Amino acid sequence: MNTPLAWRPVAAVCAVLVTVLLALGPHYGYHRDELYFRVLADHPDWGYVDQPPFTPLAARVSLALFGDSPGTLRVLPALAAALLVVLAALIARELGGRGVAQTLTAAGTATGAYPLIGGHTLLTVSFDLPLWAAAVLFVLRTLLRDGRWWLAAGVVIGAATYNKLLIAMLVLGLAAGVLVAGPRRLLLSRWLWAGALVAVVLALPNVLYQLTHDWPQLKMAAGLSEDEGATMRLLFVPMQFLLFGPVVAVIAGFGFVRLWRDPRVRALAVAYPAAAVLTVASGGRFDYTAGLILPLFAAGCVAAEAAGRERIRSAGWSLGANGLGNALVALPLVPLTVLGSTPIPLINEVARESVGWPAFNAAVTGVLDSLPPEERRRAVVVTGNYGEHGSLVQGGLTRVYSGHNQLWEYGPPPDDGDPGVMVNVRRVVRDQQYESCELRARVDNGVGVDNEEQDMPVFLCRGLRQPWSATWDHWRQFN
Incomplete structure (x- = not known):
């Protein structure tokens, strides 16, 4: 292939x-998944009941290199987003796209809602x-x-299993494509x-972990379904x-049509x-x-380039509008003071669940601080x-516990854990563990965002x- 990579516009994007x-x-603030990965980062392992080790390891590396804050935890996701843009442009190039197609692909990928969310927050999708x-x-x-090049593809697919086993969906989709449409040779x-x-x-060490731990991620998948x-x-x-936006x-x-032809x-x-279908x-x-949407989009940008100036201009303006809308929804551009009065929290779960954690901590800490010193010493918190x-x-x-997913493995609370501060625990479960429970506080994030903790x-x-x-x-839960 003699088509050069449009380095300058792609690098600019x-x-x-x-x-x-x-x-x-x-x-x-931190998203709830980022808070979880921070905990898993302190327990490095070959795998966890709900995911492979890569993203918690990325959190551990970020904490060690950049310190502990939402901004520093998001450095690696931002770099991963840039890598995604380069790879998308290379896919367009591989399909015969010249500079315009590569630039359109890079810009559309960079401003897609999903890549923006993954680039702004440390999530498994950031690297997937x-x-x-x-x-x-x-x-x-x-x-x-x-x-x-199958060898290189094998390396990437095997390595991807350490981030999410979902890469199997790509393999199954490609296998179905070869069987249905060829070339079967x-x-x-x-x-x-x-x-x-x-x-x-x-992938074998990852698979062996699942095998020796009774396939926990299959249980997780069944629970989610x-x-x-x-x-x-x-x-x-x-x-x-x-x-990625409607455009x-x-x-x-x-x-899709171009690839099919x-x-x-x-x-x-x-x-x-x-x-x-799967x-x-x-x-x-x-x-x-x-x-699998990205290669279709890259092929569409190649088709737009081939169609001439009018189609290129139309695609460019449309992608610009698409990107502005995505940025408004996917990035924290709206001030927290007015976020709750917009539809953004309904659309973007990541934004919704990144709000109010200091208020949540203050509510729980306030209950603990109200206890006499001896009770405070014995108290446990269960979430x-x-x-x-x-x-x-x-x-x-400290002395915080949960039966949720991998965290169950880090329990139980000590047997002297009385009293207990209970958050998001059903009444029937509380009553089975303790003789009496009283409501002592309610969480208010102060900005009117209706999320799970409000x-x-x-x-x-x-x-x-x-x-x-x-x-x-009895406290273990997979969801």
Whole structure:
């Protein structure tokens, strides 16, 4: 391939993106997942019951290199977002796109709602999107150039399992694409099977962890499907238009047609609907297909470039408007004082659940501080989810416990844990553990954002009925 990479415009997009993300990094506060990853960072392992080790490890590296604050924790996600932009431009280049197509792809990717959220917040998707993009790029090179690129694809796919096992969705989608649309001769390629072997060998420690721990992530997936499967199915189609914005979705539709018309890469066109069917059938999250929207979008930008100036101008202006709307929703641009009066918290869960943690900590700490010194020494705090647990730990409290996901492994509370401060714990569970519980505080984030912690009651319970070590098995929850 002789098409050069449009380094200057792509680098300019990356520079602007990273600058904006780093400038806005300290705004709002920690997201509940970031608070969870901070806790897991103190317990490095080959895996956890709800995820592989990479993102908690990234949190550990950030804490060590940059310190502990929302802004510093988000440096690596911002850099990962820039890497995603470069990879998306390379995908457009691989499909024959010249400077305009690569620039449109870079700009549309950088301003997509999902990449902006992942670049602003330390989430598994922050690193999953560039991993998927790298895998797609190398698969394209096998289809269009040289089968030896299967080895590189295998390396990326194997490595991606340490961030999320969801990379299997990409593999299944591509396999379905090859079987349905060809070229089926790929199945006879020794490089394909060598790449598959590389992926399996790299992923093996992760798989062994799951095997020796009774497949906890399958249990998590089943729990998520049971809890949210129906809702995810209803949201799937509309969210495909909102993940990167409606303009990207429309351009991706043209990209699907372009890929379908080229027998060499038709399998990649089929991979998206195949993954979509698998996601809906399993009740998975609507964002499981996000990594396969990007190559369709890149192909659509190549088609726009080929269509001439009018189509390029139309795509450019439309992507600009798309990006402004996405930035308003995905980034912390709206002041906290008015955020609750906008629809943004309803649309963007990350923004909604990044608000109010200092007020939450103050409510719980206030209850603890009201206790006599001897009771304060014995008191434990038990929370219903990992965000609450992580926020209190980040705030400096000890003797904080939760049965949520991996945190159950770090319990039980000590058997002298009486009294107990209970947050987000059902009444029937509280009453089974303690003789009496009284409401002592309510959380008020002070900015009117209606999130999970707003108006949360804080109970003080006394009179331990059974030792914590005898009942801790009943506190475990996967969701």
